[in-house]
Structure formats: structure tokens, C-alpha cells
Amino acid sequence: MPTDSLTHRWLRHNIQSYPAHDIVFAHTDAVLARYPTVRPKTDVYTYDDGRTQLLLCLHGLLPIAYRGASYNIPIAIWLTREYPRQPPIAYVVPTTDMIVRPGPDMDVSGRCQVEYLRNWQRKSEGCNLAALIQAMQDSFSRVPPVNAKPAGVPSSSAMQRSQTTSPEYSARPPPPLPGAQARSHTASPPSAVTQTDGRPPLPARPAHSAVIPVQFSSSSTIPPSSPPPNNDRSDSPNVLANASLGMRPPPPLPPHPPAYSLPVSPAGDPRLGTSPPPLPPPFVSPQLSTGFPPHQPRPAPPAPPPPAALTPAFSVSPPPPRAPVPSVIPPDLLDGDEPAQARPGTPPSAAPPRPPNPELLRLHAQVHAKLQSELASLQHAMALDAERLRAHQADLLAGEPAIRDEMARLEAVRSVCGAVAERMRVVVDAGERNVAELRRKGDPEVDELVCSTTIVHNQLVNLVAEDNAIEDTIYHLHRALNTGRIDLERFIRTTRVLAEEQFMKRALIEKIETGLPPDDAELAWTMASEWSEM
Structure with missing residues (x-):
């Protein structure tokens, strides 16, 4: 439980840059709970266009069952920033002893393109990481995405070099080692060379099978038989084939060498008088003489044969009978020697160009x-x-x-x-x-606001106001009588006094109206009626 909480805290801290970090956390937690061999990490992912981005990666081993056996496939699933709207990027990460097996759901780089990923964008809201890993598990259980790397498989360049040899030379056995060849030549005559190391000798070409007579002296050793001259086309396939097999063929001798006798010692045999001249050094291409590419170190030359192998003397025997001259066979343009190349002293031409790697061509075509x-x-x-x-x-x-x-x-x-x-x-x-x-x-004062232009009119306004005030007073006295606040006698006495005063004021108003001009009288009457209504 503490480990889970620590993982949850780490996960929540590192997915804050994702817009849908809650969904990322839920999907990742479901995968970690379901597959214990899968763990999260953050790393820089480089897209195909060169962009780099820090993304969340789920890596580990995915268990599958194939033909009744259980296997663990190393995978890595990268969650893009647009997850879950954009599908994640799934890879199979082979180890050093595995190779990717390309197929419909897997490319040579290890990127997985199962059908679940191809359908992700159509309905991204219904997709999640756990279902994706389940789909990968089902797909890998049907067709494993990796194969075990076979041990001892030569590189593609060596396989191509071995494939470029002609059928005739590819079927030949490797030539004997230089030391064994020297021992076999010193121990037997050229006409019947015996094999001491169990390897068959190089067969001679039919087109150049003329027998060179061997000269003998009374006490000289028998020289080694010179192999037939080989042109550049016949040398290069053997060199390429031997380079691919790790063999070291002996360097070829110059074409049509004369018959020489090997001296017993550097000073020569006193019984011979003068020692014959030594063998001339053959001209051999540095690259073709060793059978190794220029970038590889040249192996040490073979040790010279011991003196005991050169000292035995053989009795003079008649030369072997000449072989019957075969009928003229049309020269093989791929195998025969050309006259210009058969002349001694002519340096061999360069090796034919190496054919292109078909796997590289296929990758180039795919790219x-x-x-x-x-x-x-x-x-x-x-x-x-x-x-x-x-x-x-x-x-x-x-x-x-x-x-x-x-x-x-x-x-x-x-x-x-x-x-x-x-x-x-x-x-x-x-x-x-x-x-x-x-x-x-x-x-301003209220009285200053309500005023007339003449004294008579001002007196009329005051009389109308006093009349209305008396009217209101009598009204409120009547209400007080009804409510019982004053008695009837007091009401009658007060009302009589007010009525007399009101009568006098109204009489004065009528008198003023009578003395005014017609226009002013009409105006005064209107004002009086308005005041009475108020």
C-alpha cells in the first residue's frame, strides 16, 4: 500500500502537463494494477519530424501464450499530450538476442499498429490503455512480434559476398593451408600429389590443363607443382567466398611458371655445382592475396616448413605420360582466362564491385x-x-x-x-x-411665493385662505364630536363663533369682488372657487 501511494503521488506530479491528466491517471493506474510487470517513467520522445517532447511512458514485459508456452514481450507505450483524443504510440523493444518480426501489425522499427490503435481516433472516448494492452497481447499471442536471433548467422555483407560466387566455385572445397600444401609438394611428385590433411586439392581448369614437364636433377628435391594460372574473375569469387568463411587461401603463382628445382640449402648442394635460380616472387593484389577486406588486420604469414621436410632426396623417375589433348572446348566467358590477362607480368584487374544489399535496397524502397x-x-x-x-x-x-x-x-x-x-x-x-x-x-418664504400684483388682490387671497381654514376647523370639530373627544355644548359654542367669523369673511370677499373690474372679478371668483375646493 505505501508503494502504491508513492507511485500515485509520482504519477500525479508528472502528468500535470497533460490537459486530461485525470483520465491519464485513471487509465495508467488501471494498467499498473492489472499488469504488475509494467512500470511508468517519463522520458524524451523524438517524433518522426525531429520534434522532441517529454512524455509519460509505460514500459515493461507483456506476458503472452504462444503454442502452449509463455513468453514475455518487452514493450514501451508513449502517451502523447493530446491523450486520450490522440492514440498512444506503442513499440516493441527487442533485446540484444531478439530481432523484430515485421508483419501487418508491426514494422521493422518495432512500432506496433494493431487494429485497436487504427480505430482509436474514430471513437477515442471509448478507448483506454488497458484495452490496448489486451489487444496487443491477443495479437502477439497469434503472431509473435519478435524472433530469437540465430547464433552464428553471418552478417548480411558476408552473405552477399558468398552469394556472388559462381556455382562452379561455390561448390568447390576450400584449398589447403599453405603449410600443408608445401609439405604435400615436398613429399610427392607433381604427377601424383597425395593429401596429408584430408582436403581435396583444387581441380584444374579444362581449358588450361596442359601438363608442364618437370625437370629433375640427380640429387635435388622435387619442386611443388604449380597450380594453373587463374585470372581475376576466377580469383575474386574464391577470395570472397574464403573471406566469408574465414579461410586463408595460398597466394596464386604467376601464370605459366617455368620448372624450377628447390635448393636443399641457401648455399646450394655442392654436388650440383651451381644452384638453380630461386622462384620469382609472384605479383599478387594486396586485397586478393589474403582474402580479407582492407579494413581487417592481415593474418600472420604461415611458418616456413621445417628443413627436414626439404632434405629427403628422391630417385630420378621418368616423367609421367602426357595426358591426351582434349578436344577444343568453347571458352567460358565467365570462367576462362583471356589472353591479355594470361600473359605473365600483367597485374590482375580490380575485383568486381560488391552487389548491393537486398535488405538495404528493400529498406531504401520502403523509406x-x-x-x-x-x-x-x-x-x-x-x-x-x-x-x-x-x-x-x-x-x-x-x-x-x-x-x-x-x-x-x-x-x-x-x-x-x-x-x-x-x-x-x-x-x-x-x-x-x-x-x-x-x-x-x-x-424664499411661502408668503412671498403666493402673492398678487395689487393690495386688493392680496386681501382677497388672504380672505379666501382664512375662509378655507375656518371650513377645515369646523370639519375637524365635527369629527371630534363623533369620536367623543369633545362634548356637544363645546362643539356648538365653538362652531357658532367660527361660523360668524366665516360669514363676515365671505361677505367681505363678495364685496371685494363687486368692486373689482369685470376681468379682475372673474379672476377673483376663479381663485375663490379653487381655494374653496382645496
Whole structure:
């Protein structure tokens, strides 16, 4: 439980950069709970276009069952930042003793493309990591994604070099070692060479099978038989084949060597008088004489045979009978020696060029096809973007006159609004000055507000006001009588006094109205009626 909580804390801390970090945490936790051999980590992932990004990776061993046996497949699943809208990137990571097995769901780089991943984007909300790993487990159980690397398999370049040899030379056994060949030559005559190491000798060519007579002296050793001359085309396949097998063939002798006798000692045999000249050093290409590529160290030359192998003397025997001259056979253009190349002293031509690696050609073709498809999709996307940008450009160019017209209209509206604002500012300033003046004068009295132009009219206004006041007083006294606040006698006495006063004021009002001009009388009567209504 503490380990799980520690893993949860680490996971929540490292997935904060994901937009859907809650979904990433839930899916990852489900995978870790279901597959104990899978662990999380964060590492830098490099995309195919060279971009690098720090992503969450689930790596470990995926158990599968294949033909009744259990295997563990090393996998690595990278979660992109757009997860779960974008599918994760799944890889099979082979170890040093494994090789990737390409197939419909697996490419040579180890990237897994199971059907679940191909259908992820169509319905990403229904996909998760646990189901993806289950789909990979089912797919790998049907067809394993890796194979065990076979032990001792030669490299592809060595296999190609061995495949370039002709059928005739590829079927030949390897030549004997230089030391064994020297011992066999010194112990037997050239006509019947015996094999001391159990290897068959190199067969002679039919086109150049002439027997060179061997000269003998009374006490000289028998020289080794010279192999038939080989041209560049016949040497290079053997060299390539022996290079692939790790053998070291003896260097070829010059074509048509003369018959020489090997001396017993460097000083020569005293019985011979003069020692014969030594064998001339053959001209051998540095690369073809050893059978090793130029970049590999040249092996040490074989040790010379011991003196005891050169001292035995043989009795003079008649030369072997000449072999019957075979009928003229048409020369094989792939195997025969050309006259210009058969002359002694002519250096052999360079080895034929190495054929290209078919696996490399296949990879080149796949990369070329992939680049072509990516280029086509990129060109299509760029064409769509160019069309969209051209449409935007046309819209912008067409909108420029409309924008200029709208700007001119807005300038006119702004000028009108400026004039109206100026007028309103003048009016507001005048109003503010009036308000300030009124505040300076203070509030007027009520009696000053209600006044007339003449004394008679002012007297009339006062009489009307007093009449209305008496009327209101009598009304409130009546209400007080009804509620029992005053008695009847007091009410009658007060009402009588008020009624007499009201009568006198109304009589005076009528008298004033009678003495006023007709227009003023009408105005006074209107004022009196309004006051009475109030």
C-alpha cells in the first residue's frame, strides 16, 4: 500500500502537463494494477519530424501464450499530450538476442499498429490503455512480434559476398593451408600429389590443363607443382567466398611458371655445382592475396616448413605420360582466362564491385515509399492551407473598401456628435450657473411665493385662505364630536363663533369682488372657487 501511494503521488506530479491528466491517471493506474510487470517513467520522445517532447511512458514485459508456452514481450507505450483524443504510440523493444518480426501489425522499427490503435481516433472516448494492452497481447499471442536471433548467422555483407560466387566455385572445397600444401609438394611428385590433411586439392581448369614437364636433377628435391594460372574473375569469387568463411587461401603463382628445382640449402648442394635460380616472387593484389577486406588486420604469414621436410632426396623417375589433348572446348566467358590477362607480368584487374544489399535496397524502397506518401499528404495539406489563405486574402482585399467607407461614415458621425456635445456643454454650464445663483439667494418664504400684483388682490387671497381654514376647523370639530373627544355644548359654542367669523369673511370677499373690474372679478371668483375646493 505505501508503494502504491508513492507511485500515485509520482504519477500525479508528472502528468500535470497533460490537459486530461485525470483520465491519464485513471487509465495508467488501471494498467499498473492489472499488469504488475509494467512500470511508468517519463522520458524524451523524438517524433518522426525531429520534434522532441517529454512524455509519460509505460514500459515493461507483456506476458503472452504462444503454442502452449509463455513468453514475455518487452514493450514501451508513449502517451502523447493530446491523450486520450490522440492514440498512444506503442513499440516493441527487442533485446540484444531478439530481432523484430515485421508483419501487418508491426514494422521493422518495432512500432506496433494493431487494429485497436487504427480505430482509436474514430471513437477515442471509448478507448483506454488497458484495452490496448489486451489487444496487443491477443495479437502477439497469434503472431509473435519478435524472433530469437540465430547464433552464428553471418552478417548480411558476408552473405552477399558468398552469394556472388559462381556455382562452379561455390561448390568447390576450400584449398589447403599453405603449410600443408608445401609439405604435400615436398613429399610427392607433381604427377601424383597425395593429401596429408584430408582436403581435396583444387581441380584444374579444362581449358588450361596442359601438363608442364618437370625437370629433375640427380640429387635435388622435387619442386611443388604449380597450380594453373587463374585470372581475376576466377580469383575474386574464391577470395570472397574464403573471406566469408574465414579461410586463408595460398597466394596464386604467376601464370605459366617455368620448372624450377628447390635448393636443399641457401648455399646450394655442392654436388650440383651451381644452384638453380630461386622462384620469382609472384605479383599478387594486396586485397586478393589474403582474402580479407582492407579494413581487417592481415593474418600472420604461415611458418616456413621445417628443413627436414626439404632434405629427403628422391630417385630420378621418368616423367609421367602426357595426358591426351582434349578436344577444343568453347571458352567460358565467365570462367576462362583471356589472353591479355594470361600473359605473365600483367597485374590482375580490380575485383568486381560488391552487389548491393537486398535488405538495404528493400529498406531504401520502403523509406522512399514512406517519404513519397508523406510528401503527397504534406503537399495536399499545404495546398488546402494555401487555398484557405488565398480565400482569406480575397476577403481582406474585398473588405478594405468597406472598412474605409465605414471609417468615413464614423468620422462624420463623430463630428456631429462633437457639435451636439458642445451645445449640450453650453446649456449645462448655463444651468449650473443658475443653480449656483439660486443657492446663493437661499429659499424664499411661502408668503412671498403666493402673492398678487395689487393690495386688493392680496386681501382677497388672504380672505379666501382664512375662509378655507375656518371650513377645515369646523370639519375637524365635527369629527371630534363623533369620536367623543369633545362634548356637544363645546362643539356648538365653538362652531357658532367660527361660523360668524366665516360669514363676515365671505361677505367681505363678495364685496371685494363687486368692486373689482369685470376681468379682475372673474379672476377673483376663479381663485375663490379653487381655494374653496382645496
